[in-house]
Amino acid sequence: MSDSAFHYVDGVLHAEGVSAASLAEQFGTPLYVYSRDALTQAYRAYADACAGRNATVHVAVKANSNLAVLNVFARMGAGFDIVSSGELARVIAAGGRAEHTVFSGVGKSAAEMREGLEAGVKCFNVESIPELHALNEVAKSLGKKAPVSLRVNPDVDAKTHPYISTGLKSNKFGVAFSDARATYAQAQAMDHLDVVGIDCHIGSQITEISPYLDALDKLLELVGQIEADGMRIRHIDVGGGLGITYDDETPPAIGDFVTTLLDHIGKRGHGAREVYFEPGRSLVGNAGVLLTRVEYLKPGEEKNFAIVDAAMNDLARPAMYEAFHRIVPVVKRDAAAQTYDVVGPVCESGDWLGRDRELALVPGDLLAICSAGAYGFVMSSNYNTRPRSAEIMVDGERARLVREREEVKQLFAGESILPD
Template sequence: MDHFLYRDGELYAEEVAIAEIAAEVGTPFYCYSAATLERHYRLFDEALEGTDHLVCYAIKAASNLAILKLLGDMGAGMDVVSGGEYARARAAGVPGERIVFSGVGKTADEMRMALEGGIRQFNVESEPEMLALNAVALELGVRAPITVRVNPDVDAKTHAKIATGKSENKFGIPISKARAVYAEAAGLPGLEVVGIDVHIGSQLTDLAPFREAYEKVALLTEELREDGHDIRRLDLGGGLGIPYTNSNETPPLPRDYGAMIKETLGHLNCEIEIEPGRLVAGNAGIMVSGVIYVKEGDGRDFLILDAAMNDLVRPAMYDAHHDIVPVKEAEPGVEPARYDIVGPVCETGDTFARERDMSVIQAGDLVAFRSAGAYGAVMASEYNSRPLIPEVLVRGDQFAVIRRRPSLEDMLNRDSIPEWL
């Protein structure tokens, strides 16, 4: 469920008409619903009710400070994968003890930043990283709390570019080596082993791969405890999928996911951490674009938008589907038209949809890309020297620009020409 609904033929975000935002902010822009973000966070928190747990929002899904503050004020932890994301979490008021640091390429500077600023744990991904973290911790005179991310060699049955739990993926330590790696970690004086980490991929639409991975983690927990390790925390990652179309897509619900976690791991009496991102933010955001031209081609018509692949790269990168709807609802009984929906960037890949049926559209109309709240704004670029687009947050009948649109001058001023030119 989200809070983007039609009223009297106009698309609204909560109590605010999308056309009203477009008139003030201009297009294209991202728009988020605070009520949807709050609801989705609560679904995960309630799914783990009765267990000692922390829901750590995965910042990489949507990292605007306003979104982080909204969730952090609700008690969410944060899962970060860079020093920049760590800085964002702290700037949003999230305390270090609720921040988990993941990622395969943490630098010594990032480790130092987190140790000095406060950290719940590092999810260590390799033995070289473990040695580097130990050295930084000893330099600072502290002990770094760690889990080791294990790779359970489980096929998440998701897109190849977002699968992370198979043996050929770059993430984690093979679960077959885990006992030896934990023994090594226990011998490093700058580290404190607190638990196990696992994450097998993103946009999973079936609980079976999760169950397979978590059963392996349960067995490993018992083995590591037999080896003398105090395994008291299990970080289970994120990855639960969302429906991107209005079809019969039915990814598992958070309550079913929570029940499966309790069934497979509840007997271990460990604190549970989960790191949802997409399901919290995905359907909480839309991208709104204006139609520049309707172009008649040879056997097909094109909607040429003012948004492009640099603003929303998922269709070009992942062949991802987004429902694209008119901001002004079609009149009942009007036959749909078929369009290729494209942007102005000079790439054939700048195509959002092919042969998409929708209501008849004219130049100047507005369209909205649903389910664009996750991996939309955060993956945007300035390709073709197109400035980043604004982000807007709605709550009830209020809206605010939470990232303004840079001017061309702002963009150009980031470059510098050497004196010798």
């Protein structure tokens, strides 16, 4: 949670200049609330560090794909990083430009490749030899050349959760480092591919710079070998993955992170190449909270439970990754706190949002689940036939509904029963 965007005024949590309690009253709960100012400040930290350098920022759409969120970045001139043609459609609908968009993803279909080529995306990050052949055939059918960067797996341990580590030999992503040079040679030999760059992404929620530098050293060594084989690498894509503070993590400041990587690339003699950054979580994570209301307090012999109206279908990260999110009261209560597990109404033991939290509560109280702007709504589902929540963007003292709450009837509108 961004302390500048989300803060208390007279004991009441505010999102910028708007009371979170008033938002819950007006729009209901569960409710995702985003701060435009927090989004803007995070993006500017990247953009300012890239200013005057041969570097560009491509927002990772998968972290938060709400059109209003993407539009905030598009207005500031951001590029985008996508992993599906659906995300490409969102970028364009939000005011982004295909020619500033990088198409990543390990399993692009031929239809998605076609849509990307027809739209004119900036580059395809390709992850296997079969994908190279498929892209070459699609480009041939359209009479085009597809700009290609290979995602190389450097086998660097990012020291993060196994589910969000992507740069090890055991991960499904990328071309093995030992195979990369030969794979580039194959790409170069295909008539409808234009080899333009090299890409790397080692994981997510990384709170140290050293794994990036280790990966860069291997990548830059490989660039020299590839160019010795007659190819020209115009850009280096360092991916995303910079972590945020959920609890007590101390990730580097965005500006320090960007400057350190760019300086390292320059010192290795590669400063003339364009560098792509693909941040996601570090842009949106602490720009959002999830508001939820306490339905029941259930004491037990071993645990006390605060049962709230948000659930694992609204915020999957705790159930999926055992992820920690701070949980704070919307209105501070001057009373003795008790220890609660904060859980939802979904019919799963894994439906929890926070364990062993010290909170002073009565039924009906509002809670804010912090740092929910990344991988929150985008990973939500309709499990238990639960409508997904509304999303709100706060801009100063104004709050705008940027996604309506779903209704139950929408969830089965496309279904049908069997005929007699």
